[in-house]
Amino acid sequence: MIEREAAVRAVEEQLERDYQQWRAVSADAVRTVVLHVEEHELVWIVWWQSEEFARTGECMLLGTGPYLVDRVDGGLHEIGIVSAKTGAWEDDYRARIRGLPVRTxxxxxxxxxxxxxxxxxxxxxxxxxxxxxxxxxxxxxxxxxxxxxxxxxxxxxxxxxxxxxVEPVNPALAANTVLSGAAIRAGQRPER
Structure with missing residues (x-):
């Protein structure tokens, strides 16, 4: 089982990779931080935002939905904000990523x-x-x-x-794998 702290660490590492990638193409790259973490039966839902927002609370439109860290294998996934707010990601995650049966x-x-x-x-x-x-x-x-x-x-x-x-999954509502649990165990990191 992946603990909360390990999930936060995985997302912080991804946020740093994203920052370095943006920094390579723009001096206006914005640092981001983990804001809070929610426990879900399948994943840790890790919300993030700009450092400035975390410090000041002043609204800054940045980012998309949260990262999901699989509680079993530590896989790192991302979902859009609409999917996060509606829970639309859950059936897709259960079926496609976890291979669990989902009623249709x-x-x-x-x-x-x-x-x-x-x-x-x-x-x-x-x-x-x-x-x-x-x-x-x-x-x-x-x-x-x-x-x-x-x-x-x-x-x-x-x-x-x-x-x-059965309606096909709307790609905007699906969970996208950033780094699979198998890749994490093998010590690989994404090249995003």
Whole structure:
């Protein structure tokens, strides 16, 4: 487990790298510091701002959203301010970065189809599927529901359902990896 102090240190190192990079191209580079840290079940959320703001409290538009430091492997990620304020980053982080299962509209559809099949029969479940997803032919809907009731729906048909029901992650709301936990363990540093 990554402790709070280690998370702060990782972000401070990244802020220094960013400062040096900006300093190389502009004399107006602004130093930044960690303002506060929030504990989350998956990550440490590390907020940062300019040194001047930290000292004076005078508003200065600088930066984006916070850094996320993975509490398991120490990976360093960044998210935008809108994603940070709305929590939109969480499902993306769980699924894409941690590889954890996340419920989607496909899971809800599967639950509904199984419930209809249990109470009204397989053909009612097929009709329900075709009403919700008219893209399926009757034969595909029968194949889908039959396979679902026996265990798993065919991957090719699940891909169609996913495309129709699950909105892709807006890149502006996604968590972007700055440095993976594996790279940190290997002693690598980003070249940003």
């Amino acid at each position: 509209a496909v899971d809800d559809l599967h639950d509904a189809l199984c419930a209809v099949a249990a109470t009204r029969g397989r053909m009612h479940a097929v009709r329900t599927l075709r009403q919700r997803l008219p893209v399926f032919s009757p034969a595909e809907a029968i194949e889908y529901v039959s396979a679902l009731l026996e265990g798993d729906a065919p991957a090719s048909l699940v891909a169609i359902v996913t495309k129709e029901l």
